[in-house]
Amino acid sequence: MNNPVPMHRKYFRIFIPLLSLLSALCLGALVIALADRDPLMIFQKMFYATLGSSYGMGQVLFKMTTFIFVGLAVAIPFRLRLFNIGGEGQLLMGAFAAALTGAALPETIPSTVAIFLCTLAAMTAGACWALLAGVLKVQYGVNEVISTIMLNFIAQGITGYLLTCHFALPSTVHTTPVTAAATIPTFYKVAGWFTNSPANFSTIVALATALLCWFMMFHTRFGYEMRATGLQPDAARYGGINATVHTLTAMGTGGAAAGLGAANIILGYKHYYEAGATSGIGFTGIAVALLAGAHPLLLILSALFFGFLEYGGLTVNSMIPKEIFMIIEAATILLVISFTALGKRLL
Amino acid sequence: MAVALRLSAVTKKFGNFTANSNISMSIEKGTIHAIVGENGAGKSTLTKMIYGMHLPTSGELFIEGKSRRFASPREAIRAGIGMAHQHFMLVPELSVTENIILGHEQSHLFSSLPLKNAKATIKKDAETYGLAVDPDALVTTLSVGEQQRVEILKLLFRQASIMIFDEPTAVLTPSERERLFETLRSLRSQGKTIILITHKLDEVLSVADTISVMRKGEIVGTVAASSVTKQELARMMVGRAVLMSVANPEASPGKTVLSLKSLGYRTRQGEVKLQNLTLQVRAGEIYGIAGVEGNGQSELLQILWALTSGEEIISGEAVVNGASIFGKKTADRVLMGIAYTPENRLRHAVITDYTVAENLLFGRHRERFFHRGAGFNNHVVNRYADELITDYDIRCGTPAKQPLSALSGGNQQKVVLARELNRPAISLLILAQPTRGVDIGAIETIHKKIIAARDRGMAILLVSSELEEIMTLSTRIGCIYKGSIRHEFSQEEVSEKKMDEQEFQKEIGFHIT
Ligand SMILES: Nc1ncnc2c1ncn2[C@@H]1O[C@H](COP(=O)(O)OP(=O)(O)OP(=O)(O)O)[C@@H](O)[C@H]1O
Ligand SMILES: [Mg+2]
Numbered sequence: 001m002n003n004p005v006p007m008h009r010k011y012f013r014i015f016i017p018l019l020s021l022l023s024a025l026c027l028g029a030l031v032i033a034l035a036d037r038d039p040l041m042i043f044q045k046m047f048y049a050t051l052g053s054s055y056g057m058g059q060v061l062f063k064m065t066t067f068i069f070v071g072l073a074v075a076i077p078f079r080l081r082l083f084n085i086g087g088e089g090q091l092l093m094g095a096f097a098a099a100l101t102g103a104a105l106p107e108t109i110p111s112t113v114a115i116f117l118c119t120l121a122a123m124t125a126g127a128c129w130a131l132l133a134g135v136l137k138v139q140y141g142v143n144e145v146i147s148t149i150m151l152n153f154i155a156q157g158i159t160g161y162l163l164t165c166h167f168a169l170p171s172t173v174h175t176t177p178v179t180a181a182a183t184i185p186t187f188y189k190v191a192g193w194f195t196n197s198p199a200n201f202s203t204i205v206a207l208a209t210a211l212l213c214w215f216m217m218f219h220t221r222f223g224y225e226m227r228a229t230g231l232q233p234d235a236a237r238y239g240g241i242n243a244t245v246h247t248l249t250a251m252g253t254g255g256a257a258a259g260l261g262a263a264n265i266i267l268g269y270k271h272y273y274e275a276g277a278t279s280g281i282g283f284t285g286i287a288v289a290l291l292a293g294a295h296p297l298l299l300i301l302s303a304l305f306f307g308f309l310e311y312g313g314l315t316v317n318s319m320i321p322k323e324i325f326m327i328i329e330a331a332t333i334l335l336v337i338s339f340t341a342l343g344k345r346l347l
Numbered sequence: 348m349a350v351a352l353r354l355s356a357v358t359k360k361f362g363n364f365t366a367n368s369n370i371s372m373s374i375e376k377g378t379i380h381a382i383v384g385e386n387g388a389g390k391s392t393l394t395k396m397i398y399g400m401h402l403p404t405s406g407e408l409f410i411e412g413k414s415r416r417f418a419s420p421r422e423a424i425r426a427g428i429g430m431a432h433q434h435f436m437l438v439p440e441l442s443v444t445e446n447i448i449l450g451h452e453q454s455h456l457f458s459s460l461p462l463k464n465a466k467a468t469i470k471k472d473a474e475t476y477g478l479a480v481d482p483d484a485l486v487t488t489l490s491v492g493e494q495q496r497v498e499i500l501k502l503l504f505r506q507a508s509i510m511i512f513d514e515p516t517a518v519l520t521p522s523e524r525e526r527l528f529e530t531l532r533s534l535r536s537q538g539k540t541i542i543l544i545t546h547k548l549d550e551v552l553s554v555a556d557t558i559s560v561m562r563k564g565e566i567v568g569t570v571a572a573s574s575v576t577k578q579e580l581a582r583m584m585v586g587r588a589v590l591m592s593v594a595n596p597e598a599s600p601g602k603t604v605l606s607l608k609s610l611g612y613r614t615r616q617g618e619v620k621l622q623n624l625t626l627q628v629r630a631g632e633i634y635g636i637a638g639v640e641g642n643g644q645s646e647l648l649q650i651l652w653a654l655t656s657g658e659e660i661i662s663g664e665a666v667v668n669g670a671s672i673f674g675k676k677t678a679d680r681v682l683m684g685i686a687y688t689p690e691n692r693l694r695h696a697v698i699t700d701y702t703v704a705e706n707l708l709f710g711r712h713r714e715r716f717f718h719r720g721a722g723f724n725n726h727v728v729n730r731y732a733d734e735l736i737t738d739y740d741i742r743c744g745t746p747a748k749q750p751l752s753a754l755s756g757g758n759q760q761k762v763v764l765a766r767e768l769n770r771p772a773i774s775l776l777i778l779a780q781p782t783r784g785v786d787i788g789a790i791e792t793i794h795k796k797i798i799a800a801r802d803r804g805m806a807i808l809l810v811s812s813e814l815e816e817i818m819t820l821s822t823r824i825g826c827i828y829k830g831s832i833r834h835e836f837s838q839e840e841v842s843e844k845k846m847d848e849q850e851f852q853k854e855i856g857f858h859i860t
Contacts, residue, residue: 220721221712228698228709237654238687238695239710240678 020339021305024332031327032320042316049315050308056315058187058197062269064300064307065199068206069261070285071303072213073130073254075294077144079217080230080250086133086148088282089155090126090255094262096159097125099273100167102178102266114182118267123259129155130255134248144251152282163275174274184268200268202260207300209257214296226250258282284310287333305332350412351376351509351540352397357406359392361753364744366392368564370406374509374557379531379541381551381572384561384584385786386757387742390544393561394511397542398430399423410509429507431498431515439487443480444469447501465504472503476533477526490641492523499530509540514756516545517783520639520812528554546757546786548577560584585788592815593794596802597842598822600629604668604775604806611662612646612830620646621830624663630774632838633797633807635821637814638859643830644810645690648779651808652687653677667775678713684774688767688781690810696763703746703754704732707766714771739765739792757785761793768796776800779810794820814852818845826858834858 029039050056070087077084101121105114133151136142167175186200187193217223226246229236236243261281270277288306292298306329313325352374359367367389374380382390395401397408399417408415410426417423420430437446448465466482473479478496486494495515502510512531516524531541531554545551551558552572559569560583568583581589605628612621621643628634638644649655650665653676665672667683675683689695697706708717708728717723717731725747732746741761743749751759764781781797782790797820801807811817817824824841825832836844836855844851 221718221723222721224705224708224712224723228701231698231700232694235695235698235709238652238677238689240676240681240713242676242678 016336016339020335021332023339024328024335027331027335028324028328031324035320035324037320042320045316045319046312050312053195054193055195055197056311058194058199059311059314060304060307061194061199061203062197062264062307063310064303065203065206065264065268066261066281067284067288067303067306067310068210068300069257069264070282071288071292071299072209072296073126073258073261073282074285074289075292075296075299076213076217076254076257077130077250078289078294079227080246081233082137082144082247082250084130084133084148084251084254085145085286086130086151086282087254087258087285088278088280089148089152090129090258091262091265091278091282092152092155092159093129094122094126094259095266095277096162096273097259098122098263098266099175099178099270102182103176103272105179105182107179107181109179109181111181114179115184115267118178118182119260119263122263122266123256126257126259126262127252127255130251130258131248134251137251138244138247159273160275163273167273172274174272177272178267182267183271184263186268198269200264202264202268205260206264209260210296210300213253213257217296258285261285284329287329291333291336349376350374351410352542353409353412354393354397355407355409357393357396357403357408359389359396359401360404365564367396367403370564370566372559372566372569374540374542376540377535377538378556379535379543379554381543381545381555381558382561383545383548383551383558383580386761386784386789387755388561388584389564389755390561391513391755394430394513394542394544397423397509398428398511424505424507427506427508428511429502429505429509430511430513431495431502432513437486437494437497440485442483442485443489443497443500444482446486446497447482447504451505468504469500472500475537476503476530478530490523491518492520492526495519495523495527496530508538509542510534511542511544513544514546514784515543516547516550521814522639524550546784548580548787551580552577562586581787584786589787590791591787592819593791593798595798595819598632598801598838600632600822600838601804603627603629605808606664606666608664608666609662610647610650610665611660612643612650613660615658615660619830620659621650624827624831626825626832626835628775628806628808630806631801631804632822633801633809633820635809635811635817635824636827636832637811637817637824637855638827640812642827642859644779644827646830647827648687648689648777648810651685651777652689653680681710681713684772685777686767686770686773686775687777688763688779690779690783692760692763697751697759699752699759700750703736703741703743703749703751703762704728706751706762707732707735707746709766711766711770735765735769738769739796740789741765757789760784761789764793764796768793768800773800773805776805776807777810778807780812781809782811782813782816790816814855815848817855818848818851824855826855828859 032039032042050060070091073087073090074084098118098121102118105117129151133144133147136147137144163175169176184200184202186198188196217227225241228239229241229243229246233243265277266273284306288299288302292302309325309329313322350373354370354372357367357370358365370393382393384390392401396403399420399422402418415426417426438449444462444466447469469482478500480489480493480496486497489497515527519527534541543555555572557569558572558575558580560567560580562584607624607626610621610624613619624647626634636644650661655661667685670683672680693699698709701709708723717728729747736743736746739761742758743754751762760783782793785793797807809817809820821841822838824836826834844854
């Protein structure tokens with residue numbers, strides 16, 4: 001009587017994400033069909049509008065870039081079993097800081113310096129916002145889920161108030177544009193790639209950041225301590241690991257990553273802060289991180305997938321409501337999580 | 348007699364590694380069948396297959412003559428198989444009764460629980476088998492021995508007829524152990540079949556009817572307990588003669604390393620755990636603390652390793668090499684030359700998802716020797732891991748790849764001991780239950796290493812619930828009772844009284860109860 005399970009095991013592991021993506025796609029098709037549209041036609045259109053055009057690809061890359069950053073904002077603390085729901089608030093604060101700094105800089109400043117200063121402002125703002133939750137956690141034991149959610153509301157309030165009452169240009173809902181020197185050049189402008197799309201050099205920074213985080217997590221002593229603390233806090237304490245330091249660093253790094261995401265949006269695309277500039281992208285970061293199992297390299301793929309869905313959804317907006325794509329996104333996550341759990345039980 | 352359980356050519360492979368190879372055996376109904384063997388021999392794997400936690404790679408399992416195949420413990424439980432887990436699977440916030448019926452409620456989801464009936468059944472079982480516990484007590488308030496009784500009551504409640512015990516005595520005090528054996532005997536007399544795994548051969552010989560010896564995944568012999576001696580059994584297990592007690596040459600202690608003066612420990616609720624505890628440990632001696640668990644040992648260890656929560660009131664003095672350790676963080680204590688193997692190693696001393704090599708580094712990862720750049724020097728780490736693995740005979744695959752959780756229980760213990768005993772420049776070594784869960788061959792090795800460490804001039808504080816271990820190793824012995832040292836045996840007394848072990852054991856027993 002031979003047991004067939006070990007034979008399947010290897011294949012099964014690779015198939016789990018694929019299987020869940022495929023079933024999510026089928027579900028999507030079903031939903032589209034229920035909305036009285038032809039799913040094949042919609043998928044085809046999406047495909048051509050994204051991978052089939054250089055502008056489309058640029059858009060996907062641009063979205064992917066933000067998703068990588070906000071995904072990291074969730075994934076890094078996640079390794080310590082900290083659930084950072086506050087990506088949105090950190091993104092907002094970062095975006096606001098980048099826009100204000102960029103607008104305040106003189107026009108004559110060298111571009112690299114201007115970009116550096118604005119990005120630094122965004123990272124600092126994001127990091128500080130996340131660190132607030134970190135400090136509340138280590139000092140008073142406040143659950144980070146609750147504090148980051150509340151901090152999201154507070155960030156919305158602060159940015160909203162400051163925008164409407166102090167910084168918005170008369171009869172608009174946006175701030176003064178940043179100086180030309182502070183804008184991050186797009187690939188199109190520099191190299192002529194991705195026709196007219198907002199894809200900019202932040203994408204390279206995003207890939208490098210993900211790589212760096214991966215290296216930090218899996219190949220340094222710091223990451224060794226950090227993962228140990230997340231896996232077995234009691235043992236970490238015995239091993240003389242300072243959990244407070246790790247909690248604060250993880251939250252701070254996560255917030256700074258969200259700040260980088262804000263720089264991509266503000267300095268690379270919008271060039272000013274406006275109401276709704278972040279449009280809930282911070283929350284999508286949670287999904288991006290979960291789909292990747294909080295692994296910084298897998299996160300790139302997961303961000304790419306979400307970028308594809310997000311922009312693809314926009315391209316067929318005239319034919320099918322954007323909400324349908326939100327359903328597909330959310331269903332994919334649920335399916336991946338359930339399939340993974342099921343796979344574990346079966347193996 | 349009827350056969351309760353039969354295995355026919357059962358093999359279990361993990362990848363390429365064969366943990367159980369071609370095992371055939373029969374276990375008779377109404378007997379206590381012990382399985383002994385070295386660490387990593389495959390005992391736990393075998394019982395996990397019977398209990399449905401692992402599927403056999405090949406081979407067949409017969410329960411009362413019928414071929415069965417369990418894909419999960421749930422199915423095994425339904426077929427009348429029960430396992431008393433070593434790491435108790437109880438919910439601390441629930442009462443004993445609630446814990447026992449958990450997962451076996453016999454009622455609809457929204458109807459009220461049949462607690463009354465359950466309580467009656469539990470009471471009856473408890474009386475029949477001498478398993479006294481208060482069915483209304485919360486599990487948090489129970490001692491380890493009592494928790495184990497709850498585990499057994501749980502099996503009875505589910506009407507298990509075959510009961511598996513994997514190292515049930517490792518965490519028990521000697522009197523609780525006796526009590527457990529009484530229970531096992533009465534279970535047997537009621538026709539239950541018991542499979543018992545333990546490393547303590549005396550126990551096996553006193554309680555089991557039949558003994559199977561495993562070595563390297565195979566059954567190398569099955570004998571009647573009445574027909575073998577401890578020595579023979581040990582020989583069958585290890586394949587060579589084993590020293591039951593290592594030679595312990597007289598120690599020549601030097602200056603005082605650890606000095607505790609009138610140490611006190613009071614919890615926030617005002618419970619006194621330690622009071623006026625005073626002792627000194629000198630370089631080159633082993634100070635053994637004998638005592639029944641729960642008399643302040645774990646609080647003492649918490650203080651020594653900075654694991655207190657900060658809410659308790661600690662008084663007195665604790666000085667290592669002239670410097671107070673109060674207020675020093677764990678990492679600083681390491682720099683002061685203190686090393687510690689905690690009692691609950693799986694919870695405190697290892698990261699089970701990390702590889703064996705990474706675990707051999709754990710807590711020592713700040714040592715420069717292992718560093719390269721911001722990471723570790725893999726070459727150095729692997730060489731160091733290989734060295735310890737050979738030295739302590741840790742049975743594992745590739746240390747840089749295999750996660751610690753894939754090691755057998757005893758080998759996980761050895762990883763921690765190897766790492767801590769090997770620390771450079773230690774002056775004070777604190778050992779809590781150093782040989783818990785390891786086989787007799789490994790005990791011999793570990794005892795030798797501890798004595799060698801002592802001879803190199805380390806001061807060693809040994810806390811153990813095994814009186815034999817305390818007597819074999821200690822230079823001086825302190826008997827702890829209700830949070831203070833009630834009696835201390837001097838070096839001369841220990842070496843003299845050691846001659847008559849039985850008598851000495853009695854005398855110590857008198858001071859700790
Ligand atoms: N999940 C697993 N993956 C790979 N190997 C495993 C796994 N579980 C156990 N093993 C290996 O199988 C062998 C037998 O392990 P097992 O736990 O059955 O030993 P044991 O006889 O119970 O030892 P101990 O007395 O130390 O508890 C060991 O060499 C162990 O490394
Ligand atoms: Mg075992």
